[in-house]
Amino acid sequence: MTQTNNNMTVNPDLAMERAKCNFNVLEVTHIFDGGERNTLQRKKIEDVALNSGASKDALGEEHMSPKEKYENAVRKSCIYATMMKNELAELSGLESFGVSSPVIRRTADAFFKEVSPFLLHLGMFVPTIMGQCTPEQQSYWLPRALDMQIIGTYAQTELGHGTFIRGLETTATYDPETEEFVLHSPTLSSYKWWAGGLGKTVNYCIVVAQLYTKGECHGTHPFIVQIRDEDTHVPLPGIKVGEIGPKMGFNTADNGFLGFDHYRIPREHMLMKNAQVLKDGTYVKVARHGKLTYGTMVFVRVVLVNEVAFNLAKASTIAVRYSAIRRQSKPKPDEVEPQILDYVTQQHKLFIAIATAHALQLCSTWLWESFSAVLAQMKGGNTDTLPEFHALSSCLKAISTSDSAHLIEQCRHACGGHGYMISSGIPNLYNFVSATRTYEGDYTVLLLQTARFLVKAYEQAEAKKPLTPTVSYLAHAFSGSRATWDNSPDGIIRSFQALAAGKTAVCVTNMRKRMRAGLSQVDAWEMSTIQLVAAAEAHCRAVIADTYRKEIVRLTANSSPNVKVVMDQLTTLYLYYWALERTGDLLMFTSVSQKDLVDLQIAYEELLLKIRPNAVGLVDAFDLRDELLHSTLGSYDGRVYERLMEEALKSPMNKEPVSDAYSKYLRPMMKGKL
Numbered sequence: 001m002t003q004t005n006n007n008m009t010v011n012p013d014l015a016m017e018r019a020k021c022n023f024n025v026l027e028v029t030h031i032f033d034g035g036e037r038n039t040l041q042r043k044k045i046e047d048v049a050l051n052s053g054a055s056k057d058a059l060g061e062e063h064m065s066p067k068e069k070y071e072n073a074v075r076k077s078c079i080y081a082t083m084m085k086n087e088l089a090e091l092s093g094l095e096s097f098g099v100s101s102p103v104i105r106r107t108a109d110a111f112f113k114e115v116s117p118f119l120l121h122l123g124m125f126v127p128t129i130m131g132q133c134t135p136e137q138q139s140y141w142l143p144r145a146l147d148m149q150i151i152g153t154y155a156q157t158e159l160g161h162g163t164f165i166r167g168l169e170t171t172a173t174y175d176p177e178t179e180e181f182v183l184h185s186p187t188l189s190s191y192k193w194w195a196g197g198l199g200k201t202v203n204y205c206i207v208v209a210q211l212y213t214k215g216e217c218h219g220t221h222p223f224i225v226q227i228r229d230e231d232t233h234v235p236l237p238g239i240k241v242g243e244i245g246p247k248m249g250f251n252t253a254d255n256g257f258l259g260f261d262h263y264r265i266p267r268e269h270m271l272m273k274n275a276q277v278l279k280d281g282t283y284v285k286v287a288r289h290g291k292l293t294y295g296t297m298v299f300v301r302v303v304l305v306n307e308v309a310f311n312l313a314k315a316s317t318i319a320v321r322y323s324a325i326r327r328q329s330k331p332k333p334d335e336v337e338p339q340i341l342d343y344v345t346q347q348h349k350l351f352i353a354i355a356t357a358h359a360l361q362l363c364s365t366w367l368w369e370s371f372s373a374v375l376a377q378m379k380g381g382n383t384d385t386l387p388e389f390h391a392l393s394s395c396l397k398a399i400s401t402s403d404s405a406h407l408i409e410q411c412r413h414a415c416g417g418h419g420y421m422i423s424s425g426i427p428n429l430y431n432f433v434s435a436t437r438t439y440e441g442d443y444t445v446l447l448l449q450t451a452r453f454l455v456k457a458y459e460q461a462e463a464k465k466p467l468t469p470t471v472s473y474l475a476h477a478f479s480g481s482r483a484t485w486d487n488s489p490d491g492i493i494r495s496f497q498a499l500a501a502g503k504t505a506v507c508v509t510n511m512r513k514r515m516r517a518g519l520s521q522v523d524a525w526e527m528s529t530i531q532l533v534a535a536a537e538a539h540c541r542a543v544i545a546d547t548y549r550k551e552i553v554r555l556t557a558n559s560s561p562n563v564k565v566v567m568d569q570l571t572t573l574y575l576y577y578w579a580l581e582r583t584g585d586l587l588m589f590t591s592v593s594q595k596d597l598v599d600l601q602i603a604y605e606e607l608l609l610k611i612r613p614n615a616v617g618l619v620d621a622f623d624l625r626d627e628l629l630h631s632t633l634g635s636y637d638g639r640v641y642e643r644l645m646e647e648a649l650k651s652p653m654n655k656e657p658v659s660d661a662y663s664k665y666l667r668p669m670m671k672g673k674l
């Protein structure tokens with residue numbers, strides 16, 4: 001058991017599940033924390049952040065008005081930020097510890113059922129200062145931002161444009177007379193829209209605007225802009241700012257709008273690491289790659305893979321624990337109603353969620369390490385690996401957010417009616433994660449970025465030129481025969497690669513055909529985009545499967561035999577699941593036969609039964625404290641029905657025996673007096 005409480009009464013079904021788990025849960029926790037030392041450190045941090053009870057609300061957040069919810073979120077953000085500066089900072093010592101560290105995320109999530117109004121400050125404002133400022137600018141802004149003397153956000157998206165950054169309309173025109181930039185919003189569609197914390201919380205923001213100097217436009221560049229008085233918080237003259245209104249989720253994030261009326265900022269407030277405007281207005285390009293100003297977005301895409309893996313782990317913990325205590329139906333009349341976890345269809349819904357949380361977490365660590373390597377190379381002036389990394393981070397961001405949102409919704413389905421309750425915790429998880437599919441680059445748009453890279457790589461392979469590591473499998477795309485099917489894990493990964501190569505080849509062939517028929521290159525590309533998205537998705541699935549498998553083999557090399565077995569079962573389940581989801585593609589691009597697929601389905605079903613006894617152990621190994629789950633259905637003790645009733649009784653609707661609506665409306669209507 002990874003979470004103990006001596007006085008806790010645990011639901012007997014959950015206790016039974018824990019007793020029959022045949023592997024060492026703590027050993028698996030250590031694997032995913034990156035070692036025992038990290039687990040101990042994380043627990044220490046969680047104890048400091050959560051044991052005081054500061055994360056709790058007197059009244060459930062869901063019963064508050066929007067204004068109360070926001071104020072409560074600010075209150076807790078301030079408590080949390082102060083804790084981060086003091087107690088938590090002192091406890092840090094792990095190499096990866098930082099504002100975006102998964103450890104911080106774990107504790108922060110206990111404070112916020114939705115999100116903190118400081119999310120963009122820590123998630124994008126601070127990283128932009130770190131990534132886009134010159135050393136002098138950094139030494140001025142960073143200490144103030146880290147100390148929370150100023151609070152900022154990242155205002156890039158406008159009413160009219162989000163995806164197409166080059167289409168942004170806000171202008172920053174340099175005036176050499178005063179050595180200032182004049183920020184202006186020329187149209188309604190140029191108003192900044194969406195930035196988190198902008199509505200009411202922040203006093204500064206990064207504004208992305210079209211830079212004009214000496215009458216010439218140099219494209220979009222980032223600026224640091226003060227929008228509210230540092231003392232009174234009143235918006236400064238020339239600034240029009242407000243909150244954008246209720247959303248599906250993120251309702252404590254005060255996403256905002258922002259317009260400028262010829263608003264002046266000092267020249268030094270342009271972030272000048274990658275490009276500069278000199279005092280006389282001369283534009284100087286510093287960076288060797290034109291897209292380095294997009295760096296914060298790339299950073300957040302990397303962070304998001306971890307973010308959604310964590311939220312999927314929460315949803316699967318809730319749904320698996322609930323499925324262990326929930327009994328329903330009577331397939332065998334002489335026996336008691338089974339736990340719903342015993343239904344194979346339920347296992348099919350849930351075990352892939354556990355495996356995906358593992359796969360994405362390991363991919364996120366691997367992606368983070370690749371990112372660090374790319375950054376190190378860029379420090380030395382080498383940007384050669386950036387295109388491959390952009391392609392990789394784009395597709396991993398797209399697929400991880402989309403798969404996680406889908407599987408969190410599947411976890412809700414697995415909890416039946418109770419999963420629909422806000423108190424189950426799942427709706428908030430879904431609302432949060434479904435937004436990640438859109439923000440920081442829409443799903444389709446990012447997969448098309450990966451597809452651009454794949455097509456270029458395919459053409460290189462065709463010309464027998466060397467390929468970068470993540471697409472090296474394309475070299476085998478020209479053998480002329482279909483890939484040989486083999487149901488071993490490595491064989492299935494090779495088939496996924498064959499599928500990605502085959503789909504890319506189809507796209508290239510179709511585009512060439514269309515161009516021969518007279519279409520322009522742009523139109524031929526456009527007509528092929530459905531298939532290009534599918535090719536990029538297939539590529540990404542091959543990358544995830546390969547990384548997951550390799551990392552598990554590496555990380556369990558010294559594990560105990562039962563841990564090795566259960567981790568191997570889960571990776572195999574992941575491979576079988578996706579092979580069975582893509583049978584049509586496998587029939588097109590590999591030698592797989594109908595019999596092979598029937599056999600694979602049976603092997604998959606048998607695997608579900610093997611994993612079943614360890615299901616609760618597997619989610620316990622995520623080691624998510626109850627404070628993080630915010631769930632009546634998923635708490636460690638499994639007291640589901642008691643918690644559901646306790647929460648229902650907290651509803652303000654139950655405060656009065658008879659609602660005012662009775663005397664106002666119901667009674668007059670029923671007595672015919674309305």
Ligand SMILES: CCCCCCCCCC/C=C\CCCCC/C=C/C(=O)SCCNC(=O)CCNC(=O)[C@H](O)C(C)(C)COP(=O)(O)OP(=O)(O)OC[C@H]1O[C@@H](n2cnc3c(N)ncnc32)[C@H](O)[C@@H]1OP(=O)(O)O
Nearest residue numbers: 080100108116118122123163165291294390439440441452
């Ligand atoms: C107390 C509280 C505690 C709280 C805890 C806090 C903890 C924090 C942890 C959480 C962390 C983060 C949470 C953050 C929440 C974020 C909320 C949301 C924010 C946002 O959404 S910000 C806005 C994001 N916007 C986007 O992503 C826009 C998407 N669009 C694009 O990226 C691009 O425009 C594009 C990719 C669609 C195309 O760009 P464009 O300029 O038009 O280029 P093209 O001409 O198409 O391409 C030219 C070539 O350039 C290549 N390219 C494009 N982008 C890149 C890149 N980034 N890097 C490298 N190369 C790039 C492109 O591929 C082309 O190449 P080619 O010509 O094919 O060779």
Ligand SMILES: Cc1cc2nc3c(=O)[nH]c(=O)nc-3n(C[C@H](O)[C@H](O)[C@H](O)COP(=O)(O)OP(=O)(O)OC[C@H]3O[C@@H](n4cnc5c(N)ncnc54)[C@H](O)[C@@H]3O)c2cc1C
Nearest residue numbers: 154155156157161162163194195196435438439440441444
């Ligand atoms: C909760 C939330 C928080 C956000 N926070 C911030 C923030 O803090 N700061 C900030 O600057 N922004 C923020 N955003 C904005 C976000 O980054 C954008 O909404 C996102 O990048 C998508 O852009 P869009 O809204 O312009 O969608 P659109 O591009 O208009 O997408 C609409 C549809 O058009 C399709 N489409 C668009 N272009 C193409 C194309 N070239 N090819 C094929 N299909 C295409 C898309 O696939 C999609 O189906 C936030 C958004 C949300 C939802």
